[in-house]
Amino acid sequence: MPAPDPIPGIRTKDRPLRSLLLTLPLGLILALLLSGGANVFSDPARRFAYASVWVLDVSLFFLMLYKGRTDRYRAVLFILFAAALSFTFIVHMSEMRGRMGFTNSDILQCKIPFCHIVTTMILIPMALSRSIIFPGSIEGGFANISSMLVIVGGGLLLLGRGFCSWGCFYGGWDDGFSRLRKRAVWKKPPGYLRWGGFAVLLLVALSSAATLVPTYCDWVCPFKAVTEYQAVTDFGSLARFLIFISLFLGLVVVLPLLTKKRTQCAWFCPMGALCSLSNAVSLHDIRIDTERCLSCGKCIKACPVGALDAESLKSGKAGINCTKCGKCADVCPRGAIGYHLRFSAVLKHPTTQRTLFLYAAFTFLAVFSGGTLQQMVLMLLSLATGGGLSS
Amino acid sequence: MKTTFFMRRLASSLVYPVGLVYVLAIAALFPSIGLLSHELAQMPFMRIHPRYSGGQVVETIRTDGVEWRVHRPVFDGLMRERGHGFIQIDALCETPPPSGAGIAPDCDGDGRPDFRLVLPAAASEAPKLVPLSPLVTGLESWADTGEGWIARVGLDRK
Numbered sequence: 364m365p366a367p368d369p370i371p372g373i374r375t376k377d378r379p380l381r382s383l384l385l386t387l388p389l390g391l392i393l394a395l396l397l398s399g400g401a402n403v404f405s406d407p408a409r410r411f412a413y414a415s416v417w418v419l420d421v422s423l424f425f426l427m428l429y430k431g432r433t434d435r436y437r438a439v440l441f442i443l444f445a446a447a448l449s450f451t452f453i454v455h456m457s458e459m460r461g462r463m464g465f466t467n468s469d470i471l472q473c474k475i476p477f478c479h480i481v482t483t484m485i486l487i488p489m490a491l492s493r494s495i496i497f498p499g500s501i502e503g504g505f506a507n508i509s510s511m512l513v514i515v516g517g518g519l520l521l522l523g524r525g526f527c528s529w530g531c532f533y534g535g536w537d538d539g540f541s542r543l544r545k546r547a548v549w550k551k552p553p554g555y556l557r558w559g560g561f562a563v564l565l566l567v568a569l570s571s572a573a574t575l576v577p578t579y580c581d582w583v584c585p586f587k588a589v590t591e592y593q594a595v596t597d598f599g600s601l602a603r604f605l606i607f608i609s610l611f612l613g614l615v616v617v618l619p620l621l622t623k624k625r626t627q628c629a630w631f632c633p634m635g636a637l638c639s640l641s642n643a644v645s646l647h648d649i650r651i652d653t654e655r656c657l658s659c660g661k662c663i664k665a666c667p668v669g670a671l672d673a674e675s676l677k678s679g680k681a682g683i684n685c686t687k688c689g690k691c692a693d694v695c696p697r698g699a700i701g702y703h704l705r706f707s708a709v710l711k712h713p714t715t716q717r718t719l720f721l722y723a724a725f726t727f728l729a730v731f732s733g734g735t736l737q738q739m740v741l742m743l744l745s746l747a748t749g750g751g752l753s754s
Numbered sequence: 755m756k757t758t759f760f761m762r763r764l765a766s767s768l769v770y771p772v773g774l775v776y777v778l779a780i781a782a783l784f785p786s787i788g789l790l791s792h793e794l795a796q797m798p799f800m801r802i803h804p805r806y807s808g809g810q811v812v813e814t815i816r817t818d819g820v821e822w823r824v825h826r827p828v829f830d831g832l833m834r835e836r837g838h839g840f841i842q843i844d845a846l847c848e849t850p851p852p853s854g855a856g857i858a859p860d861c862d863g864d865g866r867p868d869f870r871l872v873l874p875a876a877a878s879e880a881p882k883l884v885p886l887s888p889l890v891t892g893l894e895s896w897a898d899t900g901e902g903w904i905a906r907v908g909l910d911r912k
Contacts, residue, residue, distance in 0.1 A: 392781050396781065396784055396785065399784075400785070466897065467895055467896075467897045468897035468898060468899055468900075468904070470806075470897075471808070471842075471895065471897045471899075471904045471906070472897075472899060472904070473802055473806060473807060487832075488803065488832060489799050490799075491832050491833050492803065492830070492831075492832055492833065493798055493799040493801070494799065494801050494802065494803040494804070495799075495800070495801065495802055495803060496803045496805065496806065497802070497803075497806065498802070498806040499802070501795050501800055501801065501802060502791065502792065502795040507791070508800070509791035509792070509794045509795040509800060510787050510788075510791040512791075512794060513783075513787055513790045513791045513794060514783070514787065517779075517780070517783040521776050521779055521780055521783075572832055573832070575803060575805055575831070575832060646769070646772060646773065646776060647773075647776075704769045704770065704772075704773050705769065706762075706765035706766055706768075706769045707766050707769045707770070708766060712770075715770065716773075719770070719773035719774065719776070719777065720773075722777040723773070723776045723777045723780050726777065726780045726781055727780050727783075730780075730781075730784045731784070
């Protein structure tokens with residue numbers, strides 16, 4: 364029996380002119396938004412940083428449309444974002460404080476930058492005590508709580524758990540390490556591990572409410588190793604530092620290398636679990652055309668967070684923990700998997716449905732990462748021209 | 755039956771414009787962050803828990819070249835007050851502070867000071883605490899802020 368034609372627009376090449384025309388509006392949006400309201404034309408270095416990030420973003424989006432593949436080009440920007448954020452954050456903090464670690468003085472003055480993962484720990488105390496259990500700044504200052512909550516809220520509302528593949532500035536770390544080996548060494552991690560994030564979410568939400576301390580940040584966040592941590596001054600802070608480093612090496616470096624999965628995001632991240640809940644009401648999801656699907660299992664093997672299994676292939680729906688990275692659609696030999704708009708027919712207008720998702724998700728990623736990437740380019744330029752590292 | 759079919763068709767055709775609205779919403783999200791975060795910051799639940807902020811300043815005293823800010827005693831828990839808490843004292847001064855500069859606040863409102871806090875001679879040293887009441891449990895934490903000191907004195911509730 365001859366194989367059916369692949370669904371147009373899912374993974375086959377698109378016409379270059381059409382892809383170019385569809386890229387133009389995004390190019391205009393990014394030209395406006397990448398400046399972030401600042402005068403980027405004030406000096407040659409800023410102009411170069413702005414132009415190089417714009418060219419990178421627009422090229423990646425064009426390739427996504429033209430080549431019909433999503434994850435390959437998304438990952439480039441996503442991984443760069445994670446590396447650039449850690450790099451610029453450490454330089455910025457070292458400049459502000461003279462060191463990477465924060466001290467008791469920073470805590471007592473509420474000067475700790477807020478990150479989206481803390482959201483999971485502040486919700487119960489916020490509801491019950493009408494206050495936020497975090498030593499940060501509500502408004503103003505670096506990485507303040509209100510701005511971060513607006514970005515996270517907007518991301519969750521509009522992308523669902525797509526935030527984990529298109530918005531999270533830590534996810535690129537284990538995404539990157541999960542791609543370094545060609546084959547997985549640990550081929551079939553137990554399926555129940557994908558519920559690990561929910562268990563961690565429950566534990567940290569309850570323990571934080573009981574102790575009024577953001578427990579995950581205080582004790583077990585692996586990304587402290589690549590951003591900031593409490594300066595080592597006693598046995599307690601030394602123990603924490605060692606835990607952060609060990610968890611980073613274990614969950615973000617070694618396990619992704621062995622399994623080719625995003626193990627930290629899939630098994631341990633409470634924010635990932637919270638984002639999964641928002642998938643239930645998200646407009647965009649991933650659907651499988653069960654009539655076209657051969658059940659070859661390539662998508663199950665490729666899914667970095669274990670959102671697909673044999674049951675998904677039968678039901679035609681990805682699991683609630685799907686991060687909408689598009690890897691499954693990229694590897695499907697029959698073009699039977701694709702982005703889908705809720706309430707519409709499955710893969711009826713696949714190109715339109717995919718393009719609408721890519722516009723939303725890529726704009727989020729490109730604008731959110733834009734400032735950080737420009738800052739990194741500026742720092743590297745300054746370093747290359749003998750000006751040293753400075754933000 | 756007909757209504758369900760009609761509703762499905764309607765939802766199916768409306769979802770594309772909604773998808774477009776999502777794109778516009780994301781494009782509008784970032785330029786509006788300043789405005790949206792300012793609005794969010796005005797919400798009643800958007801305040802730092804007193805355990806971290808130190809609670810409201812209830813008294814400001816200027817003496818010996820030091821501005822002392824005395825916060826209210828903090829016993830706040832998740833839903834009710836806890837048995838143990840602290841009181842935060844901020845001292846703003848130029849370093850080194852005047853020799854022997856100190857403050858003796860009344861935490862429980864009985865008209866008598868509960869402890870005396872004396873600033874150290876050097877920034878790297880901890881302020882000296884002299885408990886004057888059994889409710890005072892010790893100096894819980896302190897920090898040199900570059901503009902003075904912040905000290906938290908542990909307190910038990912009456």
